[in-house]
Amino acid sequence: MDNTLNRLRRVKRNLGYLVEDTMRHLSNNVNPSEIVNQKEIRVIGLKRSGNHAIINWIRKQHHGEVWHLNKIPVKRNPYRFLYEHYPKEKLKQEAKGNFTKKDCLIYSYEDHALEQITDNEFEKKSELYLGKSAIKYDVIILRDPFNMMASRFKKGYMKAKNPDRTLVELWISYAQEFLGETQLLKNNKIVVNYNQWFIDVDYRQQLAKQLNVNFYDAGFNDVKGQGGGSSFDGLIFRGKAAEMDVLNRWKVFADEPQYQKLIDNAELQDYSERIFGHIPGTERYF
Structure with a gap:
């Protein structure tokens, strides 16, 4: 009975949202000439790829x-979704299109297929949901599969949100977009190699230049609390993230049969080599 009532509430709520969107569109509630966001940054990554660390770093350069x-879930008004879970007045106003002017709006997706994130119908409603932006960026983050899989293995995050794709298939699709073999991300695309971001200050400076911000490197040593912090270290290295051994996590599970089975994929290994170069010791899996 409770499940039926919840389904009915969701149907009623979604119908209400559809009517609200239609009325806003017809009444031109969103002024197409008014800039709401000076900069809009859509960040896309797979769990345990350093997403929160990099997003925090991007925030602190602005x-x-x-x-x-x-x-954010795919194909949803981000503000509306957040208001459902955190009923704050400012989120309510944003959800209704009464936008606050922002210097930079960042919104992030984790573990979703790129085709879902770039859904054409959602893209058409982007300004209705987020307001008009002076410039838009797509930032896609990729971590080498050996260490990303190890971190997910440690936390038990072994399923992708898209039931039609395995985690390995999803990583490969991100690698293809990273290399430009697919072109699903249509805004100003910036690809971030997490491994290089972690070890190379010059690389971080180059990324700041691509984002058109002054480089301070603020926030680099932060360890964010989302998801409990690091899969292996938790929040122990707060304020000294550079000391974490994030490039050798795979060694913990090197002899674990389930882990070996996960990364025993020639296509996965090929894309890893092309993007991250040879990772010493991983040749045992090739």
């Missing part, structure tokens, strides 16, 4: 009114 909408 000044002024900077918002981050975290782990």
